[in-house]
Amino acid sequence: KQEVTQIPAALSVPEGENLVLNCSFTDSAIYNLQWFRQDPGKGLTSLLLIQSSQREQTSGRLNASLDKSSGRSTLYIAASQPGDSATYLCAVQIANTDKLIFGTGTRLQVFP
Amino acid sequence: KAGVTQTPRYLIKTRGQQVTLSCSPISGHRSVSWYQQTPGQGLQFLFEYFSETQRNKGNFPGRFSGRQFSNSRSEMNVSTLELGDSALYLCASSLGGGRTEAFFGQGTRLTVV
Numbered sequence: 001k002q003e004v005t006q007i008p009a010a011l012s013v014p015e016g017e018n019l020v021l022n023c024s025f026t027d028s029a030i031y032n033l034q035w036f037r038q039d040p041g042k043g044l045t046s047l048l049l050i051q052s053s054q055r056e057q058t059s060g061r062l063n064a065s066l067d068k069s070s071g072r073s074t075l076y077i078a079a080s081q082p083g084d085s086a087t088y089l090c091a092v093q094i095a096n097t098d099k100l101i102f103g104t105g106t107r108l109q110v111f112p
Numbered sequence: 113k114a115g116v117t118q119t120p121r122y123l124i125k126t127r128g129q130q131v132t133l134s135c136s137p138i139s140g141h142r143s144v145s146w147y148q149q150t151p152g153q154g155l156q157f158l159f160e161y162f163s164e165t166q167r168n169k170g171n172f173p174g175r176f177s178g179r180q181f182s183n184s185r186s187e188m189n190v191s192t193l194e195l196g197d198s199a200l201y202l203c204a205s206s207l208g209g210g211r212t213e214a215f216f217g218q219g220t221r222l223t224v225v
Contacts, residue, residue: 031211043116043202044216051211089155093214098143098206099168100214102155 002027004092007102013080021075021106023090028068034100035064035075037086044089050074080110082106092093116205117219124223126192128145130191133220137184137205144186145214146178149200158201161186162208 003026013019023033032051036044048064050073056065060088063076073090087107091100115196117136125131135142146158157170161180178188184205190197198220 013167024213034214036216040202043118043218044204046213048213080115091155091214093210095169096210097160098145098162098208098210098212098214099157099160100145101157102147102202104154 002030002092002094002101004090004101004103006088006090006106009100010107011102011109013108014081015082015112016108017080017110018076018078019080019092019108021088021090021108023073023099023103025071025073025092027062028071028104029095031064031095033064033073034091034093035062035073035090036089037063038089038105039086047088080108082110082112085109116203116215118201118203118217118220119217120220122221123224124156124164124225125193129191129193130189131193131222132189133203133222135205135217136204137203138187138215140213141205141207141215142184143208143212144180145204145206145208146186146188147202147204148172149202149219150198151155155202158219174182174205190222195224196221198224202204 035047050066061078087105091102145160158170180186200219202219206212
């Protein structure tokens with residue numbers, strides 16, 4: 001059974017810091033891994049999608065890496081801003097389906 | 113390009129009633145999945161539909177059901193509502209067939225009183 005874990009559960013940093021969010025999964029038979037952000041009471045916004053054959057993806061100040069063999073992904077946020085404050089979720093897509101298994105999320109607060 | 117649309121945004125229902133939630137996927141997307149989000153359990157998978165066929169179902173009681181129409185729009189129904197069904201229900205749309213990016217709607221906030 002696929003299990004997805006995110007560490008840390010919460011993080012509070014001053015503006016400008018570079019930070020790393022971690023995601024680990026137990027079964028390497030995945031199609032892809034996707035990172036989302038969620039603002040309070042809102043839906044999920046897709047940030048980055050990494051296919052199982054890829055090692056990393058970049059979008060602006062965000063960089064996500066994937067190591068399928070070790071069951072790990074990291075989301076790197078450069079030069080954090082207060083607007084980055086949100087909950088960040090990683091999800092793995094199960095092979096042969098469109099089903100996503102989500103981690104428990106990292107709640108990020110960036111203060112001025 | 114319109115995103116995923118979920119209606120209604122908010123609902124308040126009484127225990128024992130039933131409710132129907134709607135999801136309109138992005139144009140051209142054939143796969144729709146539903147998730148339940150609660151503070152205690154996080155995001156849990158409910159169902160997955162592709163071209164009107166349910167391909168996967170999560171570990172939820174039979175009171176939770178869904179369907180997908182020929183235009184890819186999907187509905188989910190919860191009968192005999194319980195207090196524990198209070199949650200944010202999220203719908204995701206994708207091209208389908210695996211390996212494609214999922215896009216989520218804003219969700220329907222269901223409160224059961």
